[in-house]
Amino acid sequence: NSPFWEHHRNLKYSDFAMSQPIPPSTSKSAPDGDHASHTAGDEAAISPGDPTIGYKFNHMMLRIRDPARSLHFYIDLMGMRTVFTMNTGPFTIYYLGYPQTTEHRAGLAKFREDTVSKLPHTLGLFELYHVHGSENESEGYYSNGNQPPNLGLGHLGFSVPDVPLALERLKANGVEVVKDLGSATREDVPLSSWEAERGIGLGDLNSAYKNVFEQIAFVKDPVQLLMINCTARMDTLWSLFLKIFKGCESAPG
Numbered sequence: 001n002s003p004f005w006e007h008h009r010n011l012k013y014s015d016f017a018m019s020q021p022i023p024p025s026t027s028k029s030a031p032d033g034d035h036a037s038h039t040a041g042d043e044a045a046i047s048p049g050d051p052t053i054g055y056k057f058n059h060m061m062l063r064i065r066d067p068a069r070s071l072h073f074y075i076d077l078m079g080m081r082t083v084f085t086m087n088t089g090p091f092t093i094y095y096l097g098y099p100q101t102t103e104h105r106a107g108l109a110k111f112r113e114d115t116v117s118k119l120p121h122t123l124g125l126f127e128l129y130h131v132h133g134s135e136n137e138s139e140g141y142y143s144n145g146n147q148p149p150n151l152g153l154g155h156l157g158f159s160v161p162d163v164p165l166a167l168e169r170l171k172a173n174g175v176e177v178v179k180d181l182g183s184a185t186r187e188d189v190p191l192s193s194w195e196a197e198r199g200i201g202l203g204d205l206n207s208a209y210k211n212v213f214e215q216i217a218f219v220k221d222p223v224q225l226l227m228i229n230c231t232a233r234m235d236t237l238w239s240l241f242l243k244i245f246k247g248c249e250s251a252p253g
Helices: 003-013 067-077 102-106 108-117 163-172 207-213
Strands: 059-064 081-087 091-097 125-131 155-159 177-179 216-220 241-245
Touching: 067 081, 067 091, 067 125, 081 108, 102 108, 163 177, 163 216
Parallel strands: 059 125, 155 241
Antiparallel strands: 081 091, 091 125, 177 216, 216 241
C-alpha cells in the first residue's frame, strides 16, 4: 500500500461508529446566558492515562449531488482548497481545507503534500461526498438537516477576518444572506414552526445571547435548496447555513 493510502485508511477509521451503551440523560437547563448546558462539575478531568487522549475532531462529511457547483461555492467563494480527491468506484470524495501558511497558499502542491502526510492529525477538514448517480435525482434528494421532520445538521461555522466584507463579496456572487449582522430577533433563530407546534424551542432570546447573535450572519449554501423559496420567517424550509462570525475581532491576542 502507498503512504497516501495508509494515511487515508487511518483517517477513515474515525468514520466508523463505535457502539457503546448510552447512559441515562443527565442534561439540565442552564441559567439564561450561560454557555454550558450542565455545570462544569459534571465533567471529570481527563487523567494522564485516559483512553481518549489523542482523539481529534478531524473532519465532517456532507453528501452532495453536483460537485461542480458545490466546489465552486466552497473553493471559489469560501476560499477552501482541495487536499485530495478519490474516486472509490461507487462515489467520489473531495477533501477540502484551508492553507494556513504563506508557503502553502503560494504553493498548493506543497499544501496538499504536507496535509496528506499528516492527514489523521489535521483538524478542520471538510469532505464532500458525491455518490455517483445522485446528480440525476431532483433537488431536495438529500435532506439538509433543517427541513422538518428530518432535523439534524444545522450549519457550518466559518470565522473570517472581516464579516461585512465577506458578506459583500458573497452577495456580489449571488449568495443569499438570510441573517445579516446586527439582527438578533426571535425570528432570526433557526427554529421551525413545526417545532413550535410541538412545544419545542419556545421562549425569547436572552439579552446575553442577543449580543453574540448580532455579530453572526447566516448565508445559504446555494446548492442545497436551489429553486425552493424560504418564507420571510424561514421557518418552513431551512437550507444548510454557513455561520460566519467575528472570531478575529473577539479572539484574545
